[in-house]
Amino acid sequence: MNPELIDGLTVKNDSKIVFLIMDGLGGIPVPGKQGTELETARTPNFDRLASSSVCGLLDPVGPGITPGSGPAHFALFGYDPVKNNIGRGLLEAAGIDYPMTDNDLLIRINFATIDSGGIVADRRAGRIDNETNRRICRKLQDGFRKRQDGIEIFFEPVKEHRALLVLRGEGLEEEIRETDPQKTGLKPFDPDALAPEAEKTSRLLNKIISKARGILKDEEKANMLLLRGYSRYRKYPSLQKRFGLNAFAIAAYPMYRGIARLLGMTIAPPVDSIRDEFEMLRKNFSQYDFFFVHLKPTDSRGEDGDFDAKVKVIEEIDSMVPDLTALGPDVLVVTGDHSTPSALASHSWHPVPVLLHAATCRPDKVQRFGEADCLTGGIGRMPMVYLMGLALAHAKRLEKFGA
Amino acid sequence: MNPELIDGLTVKNDSKIVFLIMDGLGGIPVPGKQGTELETARTPNFDRLASSSVCGLLDPVGPGITPGSGPAHFALFGYDPVKNNIGRGLLEAAGIDYPMTDNDLLIRINFATIDSGGIVADRRAGRIDNETNRRICRKLQDGFRKRQDGIEIFFEPVKEHRALLVLRGEGLEEEIRETDPQKTGLKPFDPDALAPEAEKTSRLLNKIISKARGILKDEEKANMLLLRGYSRYRKYPSLQKRFGLNAFAIAAYPMYRGIARLLGMTIAPPVDSIRDEFEMLRKNFSQYDFFFVHLKPTDSRGEDGDFDAKVKVIEEIDSMVPDLTALGPDVLVVTGDHSTPSALASHSWHPVPVLLHAATCRPDKVQRFGEADCLTGGIGRMPMVYLMGLALAHAKRLEKFGA
Numbered sequence: 001m002n003p004e005l006i007d008g009l010t011v012k013n014d015s016k017i018v019f020l021i022m023d024g025l026g027g028i029p030v031p032g033k034q035g036t037e038l039e040t041a042r043t044p045n046f047d048r049l050a051s052s053s054v055c056g057l058l059d060p061v062g063p064g065i066t067p068g069s070g071p072a073h074f075a076l077f078g079y080d081p082v083k084n085n086i087g088r089g090l091l092e093a094a095g096i097d098y099p100m101t102d103n104d105l106l107i108r109i110n111f112a113t114i115d116s117g118g119i120v121a122d123r124r125a126g127r128i129d130n131e132t133n134r135r136i137c138r139k140l141q142d143g144f145r146k147r148q149d150g151i152e153i154f155f156e157p158v159k160e161h162r163a164l165l166v167l168r169g170e171g172l173e174e175e176i177r178e179t180d181p182q183k184t185g186l187k188p189f190d191p192d193a194l195a196p197e198a199e200k201t202s203r204l205l206n207k208i209i210s211k212a213r214g215i216l217k218d219e220e221k222a223n224m225l226l227l228r229g230y231s232r233y234r235k236y237p238s239l240q241k242r243f244g245l246n247a248f249a250i251a252a253y254p255m256y257r258g259i260a261r262l263l264g265m266t267i268a269p270p271v272d273s274i275r276d277e278f279e280m281l282r283k284n285f286s287q288y289d290f291f292f293v294h295l296k297p298t299d300s301r302g303e304d305g306d307f308d309a310k311v312k313v314i315e316e317i318d319s320m321v322p323d324l325t326a327l328g329p330d331v332l333v334v335t336g337d338h339s340t341p342s343a344l345a346s347h348s349w350h351p352v353p354v355l356l357h358a359a360t361c362r363p364d365k366v367q368r369f370g371e372a373d374c375l376t377g378g379i380g381r382m383p384m385v386y387l388m389g390l391a392l393a394h395a396k397r398l399e400k401f402g403a
Numbered sequence: 404m405n406p407e408l409i410d411g412l413t414v415k416n417d418s419k420i421v422f423l424i425m426d427g428l429g430g431i432p433v434p435g436k437q438g439t440e441l442e443t444a445r446t447p448n449f450d451r452l453a454s455s456s457v458c459g460l461l462d463p464v465g466p467g468i469t470p471g472s473g474p475a476h477f478a479l480f481g482y483d484p485v486k487n488n489i490g491r492g493l494l495e496a497a498g499i500d501y502p503m504t505d506n507d508l509l510i511r512i513n514f515a516t517i518d519s520g521g522i523v524a525d526r527r528a529g530r531i532d533n534e535t536n537r538r539i540c541r542k543l544q545d546g547f548r549k550r551q552d553g554i555e556i557f558f559e560p561v562k563e564h565r566a567l568l569v570l571r572g573e574g575l576e577e578e579i580r581e582t583d584p585q586k587t588g589l590k591p592f593d594p595d596a597l598a599p600e601a602e603k604t605s606r607l608l609n610k611i612i613s614k615a616r617g618i619l620k621d622e623e624k625a626n627m628l629l630l631r632g633y634s635r636y637r638k639y640p641s642l643q644k645r646f647g648l649n650a651f652a653i654a655a656y657p658m659y660r661g662i663a664r665l666l667g668m669t670i671a672p673p674v675d676s677i678r679d680e681f682e683m684l685r686k687n688f689s690q691y692d693f694f695f696v697h698l699k700p701t702d703s704r705g706e707d708g709d710f711d712a713k714v715k716v717i718e719e720i721d722s723m724v725p726d727l728t729a730l731g732p733d734v735l736v737v738t739g740d741h742s743t744p745s746a747l748a749s750h751s752w753h754p755v756p757v758l759l760h761a762a763t764c765r766p767d768k769v770q771r772f773g774e775a776d777c778l779t780g781g782i783g784r785m786p787m788v789y790l791m792g793l794a795l796a797h798a799k800r801l802e803k804f805g806a
Contacts, residue, residue: 028765036765061804062404063785064792065412068805081805082408088806108806229806343763347803349796350765351781372768372781381783383404 003080004242006389006398012244015330015395018281018291021076022317023069023256024299025336026352026371030307030343037298037307037342038353039370041314045321046334046369050355055366056379057351058387060338066349072337073259077239077292078388084236087174088229088255092164095258097267098156100233105172105201108229109155109163110180111136111222118187123180124161125222133157136222143215149204158254165208165227172232173198176205180226188226238264239290243392248287250280251294260292274313278320285327302340310342331395332357333387334369354379354387358394406483407645409792409801415647418733418798421684421694424479425720426472426659427702428739429755429774433710433746440701440710440745441756442773444717448724449737449772453758458769459782460754461790463741469752475740476662480642480695481791487639490577491632491658495567498661501559503636508575508604511632512558512566513583514539514625515591523587527564528625536560539625546618552607561657568611568630575635576601579608583629591629641667642693646795651690653683654697663695677716681723688730705743713745734798735760736790737772757782757790761797 027036034040060067061081070091071081089106100106111133113122128136137155144153151169158164175195179188191205209225216223239245241264249260250268257267266288268280274295281293295317301310325332335354338347353374355366364378375381379390392398430439437443463470464484473494474484492509503509514536516525531539540558547556554572561567578598582591594612596605612628619626642648644667652663653671660670669691671683677698684696698720704713728735738757741750756777758769767781778784782793795801 026765028763057781057783062408062792063782063789064409064794064796064801065404066796066801066803068803071805082404085805091806341765348763349793349801371765375767375781375783376779381785 001386003078003385003389005401006078006392007242009398009401010243010392011397011399013396014289015397016285016289016291017245017331017391017395018293018324018329018333019076019391020293020295020324020332020334022295022298022314022334022336024302024338024340024347026339026341026348026350027302027310028341028343028350033307036371037302037310038314039372041311041318043314043318043369045318046355047367049321049325049332049334049357050369050373051367052361052363053355053357053366054361054364054379055353055355055369055374055377057371057374057381058335058354058384059351059381060384062383064349066347067338068347069255069337070259072384073256075384076337076387077263078242078385079236079263080385086234087231089164090231090233090262091255091258092158092162092229093166093258094261095254096156096158096164097261098164098166101168102233103168103170103172104233105167105174106231106233107165107167107227109165110226110228111161111163112224112226113221114188114224120181120184120186120188120224120226122221123184123226127160128222130157130159132222133160133163136216136219137163140212140215143211144208148207151204153208161222167201167204171200173201174230174232176202176230178228179209180228188224191227236262236264240264243388243397245290246288247290247292248284249292249294250277251292251296252277253294253296256294256296265292274317274320278323282323282327298336299340302342303345305342305345307342330358331391333391335387351381352384356390356394360394360396404789406481406788406792408804409481409795410645412801412804413646413795414800414802416798416800417692418800419688419692419694420648420734420794420798421696421727421732421736422479422794423696423698423727423735423737425698425701425717425737425739427705427741427743427750429742429744429751429753430705430713431744431746431753436710439774440705440713441717442775444714444721446717446721446772448721449758450770452724452728452735452737452760453772453776454770455764455766456758456760456769457764457767457782458756458758458772458777458780460774460777460784461738461757461787462754462784463787465786467752469750470741471750472658472740473662475787476659478787479740479790480666481645481788482639482666483788489637490634492567493634493636493665494658494661495561495565495632496569496661497664498657498659499559499561499567500664501567501569504571505636506571506573506575507636508570508577509634509636510568510570510630512568513629513631514564514566515627515629516624517591517627521590523584523589523591523627523629525624526583526587526629530563531625533560533562535625536563536566539619539622540566543615543618546614547611551610554607556611564625570604570607574603576604577633577635579605579633581631582612583631591627594630639665639667643667646791646800648693649691650693650695651687652695652697653680654695654699655680656697656699659697659699668695677720677723681726685726685730701739702743705745706748708745708748710745733761734794736794738790754784755787759793759797763797763799
């Protein structure tokens with residue numbers, strides 16, 4: 001089924017839908033453990049929810065495909081993750097609320113340290129602080145005040161070693177080789193054209209890198225820039241336009257706020273803790289009808305390879321669930337955007353457990369919120385892109401299809 | 404998900420993947436038996452594997468579709484079985500390593516016996532021996548030394564009653580009615596054009612059949628030829644090209660070697676027994692990174708309608724599994740290409756049980772390798788074409804999709 005079939009069926013009502021997204025929720029066991037992180041965690045509140053919900057396992061993109069955060073979140077919100085695959089440059093730009101134009105090519109910069117031979121010694125320039133990042137971006141901007149080959153050039157700090165390079169003008173293309181060699185001990189790659197029409201962009205980037213290297217030559221740590229995630233600006237139909245949803249996003253990390261912003265959600269001011277995110281939800285609950293609550297620590301502990309810490313974060317989140325259910329959302333969806341098993345210390349292809357709680361659920365036999373149990377649930381194994389339609393249906397926001 | 408999405412994500416590493424394919428593995432019960440052939444068989448080794456694997460049921464093409472061996476194997480190797488559907492002529496040609504050209508129309512011949520009234524009395528000419536087959540093909544070739552209507556004509560023996568007819572030239576089309584009436588007591592059908600552009604090919608085939616019948620008129624058994632599986636030559640991207648896999652195929656039957664050859668695998672010399680196939684795997688294990696081990700007897704016993712014999716073959720294969728696991732493949736997939744229930748004595752549409760064993764598996768609750776148990780497994784019910792991506796993911800041979 002085309003995931004956009006639901007667009008023509010949406011109706012408005014007073015229902016409220018909450019998507020509680022634990023980033024990287026899905027896992028696998030490590031030696032000595034009988035189950036995944038979620039299965040090992042003590043989660044009485046999620047389990048109670050699960051026993052009166054419909055559960056399942058979601059494939060963010062498809063069997064065997066490990067999704068980046070972009071595709072995974074597009075799928076969560078009902079946007080085809082392959083058709084809408086976008087580069088990290090656009091996500092970063094959206095994350096800092098950069099005023100993009102139709103003519104922008106957006107590129108993620110990682111400041112890096114190279115040695116005297118030009119070899120990458122640190123791909124993150126020792127994770128320089130935000131102040132240094134801002135100073136370096138100002139210095140680069142000073143050096144690029146004039147247009148180069150008719151193209152305007154902007155440097156914007158993001159966080160730590162990360163920044164944004166914006167090229168603005170005609171004829172810019174995104175089919176360019178990433179220059180980050182992905183490991184130390186190698187020279188940065190050249191920004192080669194990967195398609196004939198990208199030759200002009202490639203030549204321009206070569207000049208920019210060369211000049212930037214000169215400007216940064218006296219920096220102790222950030223003496224080089226690595227480029228990735230080239231992406232042209234794109235405009236997406238908003239959740240308001242597609243589904244009539246007045247959406248509110250609560251996320252601590254810029255990239256997730258960025259994705260939400262691309263889809264037209266109102267963005268909550270950043271907060272620091274899981275507790276603060278739940279509090280932000282409570283305070284704004286009366287004003288919107290769709291809530292995206294993004295919790296990052298599950299993914300971070302998975303990426304750290306720390307099984308027990310991921311278990312602990314899940315238990316912490318579980319303990320706050322009563323505050324959420326007390327708000328009485330009509331539809332509560334609890335899931336992840338993808339799996340991040342601590343055994344792999346990275347995103348993975350394993351499907352993600354989901355529970356959907358609503359008065360209109362047909363109960364299944366799942367009594368516990370965990371991967372193996374969810375497999376037997378009423379949602380079954382399903383591409384994630386259909387989740388939004390299911391949530392809208394349970395909120396009675398979808399009309400009948402056909403006569 | 405487009406099954407070709409994985410092509411752009413593959414990376415190389417030292418992992419080894421084994422596909423152990425029991426042809427026609429899936430079954431259904433017969434009266435007096437509680438389960439399928441696989442469920443009836445004593446398979447302690449497969450069961451032990453299953454309990455630490457992820458299991459599922461695969462649909463070779465789709466619900467209700469009974470696949471031929473060609474589509475079933477294309478799906479196994481991650482090639483869309485509908486888009487890549489090819490005739491048996493091409494498979495037979497590949498199976499005998501026939502030097503095909505871009506201008507070839509390849510046709511499978513079954514030598515048959517017709518009575519004096521032209522009625523088919525034996526569709527396999529009493530399964531004439533290979534020597535007779537070769538003699539008859541030489542005799543036919545002698546009669547077709549000259550081009551006919553500008554087309555070159557070649558007869559190549561395959562095995563028993565099976566041979567290959569190659570038409571080489573311009574304007575040949577494959578939309579021709581098969582002449583094998585599929586049962587005795589009928590006259591062969593005419594090779595009618597099924598599309599206007601195939602008229603020329605149809606006229607040519609009518610002449611060839613008529614002339615061949617004259618040449619064979621004094622043969623005791625093989626006095627007629629039946630034509631099926633018309634197929635133009637096609638070139639496929641190899642497993643090396645698509646997935647970076649250096650693949651090795653072990654198969655006793657020509658057609659399966661042919662499919663493997665079309666996909667660029669290195670073909671092991673033919674061996675006679677299941678035991679020899681496992682030994683061939685062991686001897687070549689260090690030299691390749693993907694292994695297709697095709698075991699035919701499960702299908703043959705199913706086609707014979709012999710439930711107990713199929714059970715016995717499965718048990719025999721199970722007993723050799725420790726030799727395979729001792730090699731330590733990173734990913735071991737055990738499945739069939741399709742179902743051949745002995746109750747039906749033919750290929751069927753029933754989905755096929757699969758187990759995928761790897762260190763990166765998320766365990767499910769399946770403790771036994773059988774159809775009903777696999778249905779509750781973590782792979783769930785899935786189109787077979789996605790299996791290769793799942794195997795590559797578990798071998799850590801797929802990069803993340805998107806940022």
